[in-house]
Amino acid sequence: MDYLLSYFLIIFVFFSSSICGQFSYERSILLEFKELVSDPHGILRSWNAANSNHCSWLGISCNSNLRVSEIKIESNLSFSIGVLGGKLPSMLGNLTHLRVLSLPYNEFEGKIPNEILELKNLEVLNLEGNLLAGDFSGYRFHGLTKLRVLNLAFNRIFGEFPSSLAKCESLKILNMAGNNVSGVVPLFLGQWKEMRVLNLSYNRLIGCKKSYSGYGCGNLEHLDLSANFLKGEIPRALGKCRHLKTLLLSFNALSGYIPDDLGKLRSLEVLDVSRNKLRGPIPASLGSCSNLSVLVLSSNFNDYQAMGHPRGDGFICAAKRDCNSFEGSIPEAITALPAMKIIWAPGANLYGEFPSKWGSCNSLLMHDQRNPVELLHSPKTRRSLAVAASLFSLTAIGAIAIAFLIAYCCSRKPTVSSTTTETAAVAVVVAPPPPPPPSAKKLTVFVDVGMQLSYEAILEATSNFSRRNCIGRGGFGSTYKAEVAPGSIVAVKRLATERHQGEGGARQFQAEVNTLGRIKHPNLITLIGYYSGESEMFLIYNYLAGGNLDRFIRDRDRLCFNWEILHKIALQIGSALSFLHNQCNPRILHRDIKPSNILLDGEYNAYLSDFGLSKILSPEKTHATTHVAGTYGYIAPEYAQTGRVSNKSDVYSYGLVLLELISDKRVLDPSFYTHDDGFNISSWAMMMMNEGKTKDVFTAGLWETGPKDKLVKLLHVAVLCTVQALAARPSMKRVVQRLRQLKPAAG
Numbered sequence: 001m002d003y004l005l006s007y008f009l010i011i012f013v014f015f016s017s018s019i020c021g022q023f024s025y026e027r028s029i030l031l032e033f034k035e036l037v038s039d040p041h042g043i044l045r046s047w048n049a050a051n052s053n054h055c056s057w058l059g060i061s062c063n064s065n066l067r068v069s070e071i072k073i074e075s076n077l078s079f080s081i082g083v084l085g086g087k088l089p090s091m092l093g094n095l096t097h098l099r100v101l102s103l104p105y106n107e108f109e110g111k112i113p114n115e116i117l118e119l120k121n122l123e124v125l126n127l128e129g130n131l132l133a134g135d136f137s138g139y140r141f142h143g144l145t146k147l148r149v150l151n152l153a154f155n156r157i158f159g160e161f162p163s164s165l166a167k168c169e170s171l172k173i174l175n176m177a178g179n180n181v182s183g184v185v186p187l188f189l190g191q192w193k194e195m196r197v198l199n200l201s202y203n204r205l206i207g208c209k210k211s212y213s214g215y216g217c218g219n220l221e222h223l224d225l226s227a228n229f230l231k232g233e234i235p236r237a238l239g240k241c242r243h244l245k246t247l248l249l250s251f252n253a254l255s256g257y258i259p260d261d262l263g264k265l266r267s268l269e270v271l272d273v274s275r276n277k278l279r280g281p282i283p284a285s286l287g288s289c290s291n292l293s294v295l296v297l298s299s300n301f302n303d304y305q306a307m308g309h310p311r312g313d314g315f316i317c318a319a320k321r322d323c324n325s326f327e328g329s330i331p332e333a334i335t336a337l338p339a340m341k342i343i344w345a346p347g348a349n350l351y352g353e354f355p356s357k358w359g360s361c362n363s364l365l366m367h368d369q370r371n372p373v374e375l376l377h378s379p380k381t382r383r384s385l386a387v388a389a390s391l392f393s394l395t396a397i398g399a400i401a402i403a404f405l406i407a408y409c410c411s412r413k414p415t416v417s418s419t420t421t422e423t424a425a426v427a428v429v430v431a432p433p434p435p436p437p438p439s440a441k442k443l444t445v446f447v448d449v450g451m452q453l454s455y456e457a458i459l460e461a462t463s464n465f466s467r468r469n470c471i472g473r474g475g476f477g478s479t480y481k482a483e484v485a486p487g488s489i490v491a492v493k494r495l496a497t498e499r500h501q502g503e504g505g506a507r508q509f510q511a512e513v514n515t516l517g518r519i520k521h522p523n524l525i526t527l528i529g530y531y532s533g534e535s536e537m538f539l540i541y542n543y544l545a546g547g548n549l550d551r552f553i554r555d556r557d558r559l560c561f562n563w564e565i566l567h568k569i570a571l572q573i574g575s576a577l578s579f580l581h582n583q584c585n586p587r588i589l590h591r592d593i594k595p596s597n598i599l600l601d602g603e604y605n606a607y608l609s610d611f612g613l614s615k616i617l618s619p620e621k622t623h624a625t626t627h628v629a630g631t632y633g634y635i636a637p638e639y640a641q642t643g644r645v646s647n648k649s650d651v652y653s654y655g656l657v658l659l660e661l662i663s664d665k666r667v668l669d670p671s672f673y674t675h676d677d678g679f680n681i682s683s684w685a686m687m688m689m690n691e692g693k694t695k696d697v698f699t700a701g702l703w704e705t706g707p708k709d710k711l712v713k714l715l716h717v718a719v720l721c722t723v724q725a726l727a728a729r730p731s732m733k734r735v736v737q738r739l740r741q742l743k744p745a746a747g
Contacts, residue, residue, distance in 0.1 A: 027052070029092070040467075658718035
């Protein structure tokens with residue numbers, strides 16, 4: 001008996017020591033990961049040696065054997081910058097029990113290490129929205145036989161599909177949208193019977209392998225090939241994809257007829273073939289698609305030059321023959337579908353009826369006040385997505401939904417109407433003839449700061465743009481603190497030089513920044529100067545020690561936050577925006593209002609930053625890329641869905657910031673995930689008001705100490721700024737007038 005007891009004791013000690021050893025080993029891997037990545041905001045502060053249980057660290061989950069199974073550090077999209085940065089550490093490949101690696105919307109760069117692609121237990125790899133690059137054909141996916149979700153959307157990956165990807169036969173979601181993947185869609189993508197979602201939009205694909213479309217695609221539900229370079233006819237074999245609900249083929253060079261075979265897609269809900277070269281009659285067989293609710297046919301021309309019209313957005317047809325190359329009228333079998341919305345003409349007013357002067361050209365009006373992207377998220381479509389949702393994690397679905405939304409919505413190039421007051425303030429910077437390029441290493445200075453600024457002084461003050469001097473990262477570059485002289489501190493925004501390659505781009509940049517340097521307002525951050533060279537570009541601003549509003553909101557509980565400070569911040573930012581919209585010459589739309597673009601000084605005075613940059617630093621548009629500036633979560637719905645930007649787009653974003661400032665919620669708060677798609681802080685605030693819980697909207701202590709009547713009125717202003725209908729949103733001038741009426745009593 002004693003012998004058996006000793007035996008089991010030895011076995012227990014052996015396995016215990018083995019588990020503890022592995023536990024310690026994986027903990028050391030995570031600590032090394034922390035040391036190697038950039039973490040300017042201390043997101044990984046819970047990852048420390050003092051906390052021995054790494055399974056309790058932020059973003060880490062372990063299995064029943066205490067082995068790391070999930071790493072999920074997902075940047076809150078309400079922030080302006082990525083959370084983590086640097087090269088993706090290869091030692092993650094040593095976490096052999098890892099099933100989920102989810103690091104979307106950070107700033108990881110370089111190639112995905114091969115060690116990660118050899119994790120045999122990996123089921124979800126979500127790296128969407130980073131800065132990852134490398135030749136796609138060189139990636140090795142041989143070992144990922146259990147992979148269910150591969151989401152590398154919106155990175156900088158180029159090249160053709162690797163043959164090794166064919167080993168990932170368990171994939172249910174593949175999202176490569178927004179990269180530079182080229183070549184043809186490989187045959188094996190159509191052979192995966194588990195595939196539900198395939199998003200290859202916004203790449204440089206030229207076609208499909210013969211017989212790809214429809215081969216073994218019986219379970220495919222959502223296919224997005226929009227914004228590529230696809231030529232030839234729409235494959236008839238797509239008619240074999242009997243479970244297909246969404247088929248997006250817009251913004252390609254497809255020709256010929258819409259095949260009758262698409263009428264076999266009884267589950268089809270959305271079909272977008274706009275912006276191609278299609279012709280001929282609309283097949284009556286589409287009437288058999290009883291669930292079809294959105295049919296987008298606009299901007300199909302065989303020969304754009306012969307038609308005498310440009311291909312781009314904003315084209316308004318004057319006669320039926322100008323609308324499309326389609327022949328005849330829409331078959332009655334299609335128009336009779338109960339939920340059908342048909343988009344027939346380009347330049348359509350998506351928020352009401354087409355102008356009557358367009359006559360017969362637009363006899364098929366879209367009366368529904370939602371655009372196709374909203375309809376993609378209608379209750380009916382959401383129910384269909386629930387089938388896919390049961391097959392993989394909600395996190396992965398959320399990431400794919402975001403990718404679909406951004407990719408599809410961006411397919412409309414930003415246009416500005418010239419017929420309404422609201423769109424008169426075009427988001428462009430009109431400048432005098434551009435000056436000659438500055439001499440090498442010479443700064444252009446707009447404001448005298450009491451000392452001579454030089455290129456060399458900036459490099460020295462930032463320690464050659466060292467990471468330790470970095471105080472923020474954004475979509476256009478990183479910002480550094482620079483003490484150019486004892487007691488003299490400036491902020492330097494270092495820009496991505498590839499945005500203005502070439503002499504023409506540099507000259508345009510210089511001219512537009514010179515214009516911005518002349519814009520002055522008490523609540524706009526001061527542009528002190530800039531440098532523009534072949535390999536380096538940066539802007540110099542006044543430094544504000546109070547940080548940004550995003551940090552203020554997060555640390556608000558430890559600060560002196562009251563009604564007076566709330567009102568001051570709201571009024572000052574509103575005044576700055578109203579100035580840009582109405583008094584600035586040229587008038588400017590900001591297009592990226594969010595807490596991290598609002599800076600504070602030591603007295604909680606607020607200053608709006610990055611004004612004008614969304615336009616002058618946006619990448620050039622091509623037929624396959626249309627840039628919608630701004631940060632996901634803060635972008636106005638009409639801007640995200642159509643690319644149409646106006647003063648009211650800034651008003652919407654301002655309203656969301658105001659709601660974040662007065663409440664304990666963020667714009668896309670995790671608590672909203674249980675609600676329908678599109679539910680955000682505005683939806684929540686209106687829901688609370690409708691349920692008689694207005695006081696619960698306000699952050700702890702604010703309701704008890706502030707003037708309740710004025711707090712409620714401020715809440716109403718914020719909610720009104722975020723209504724869907726543009727006409728109902730107030731102008732920033734009107735918002736400022738209302739805020740001044742709520743000014744705290746003196747004393």
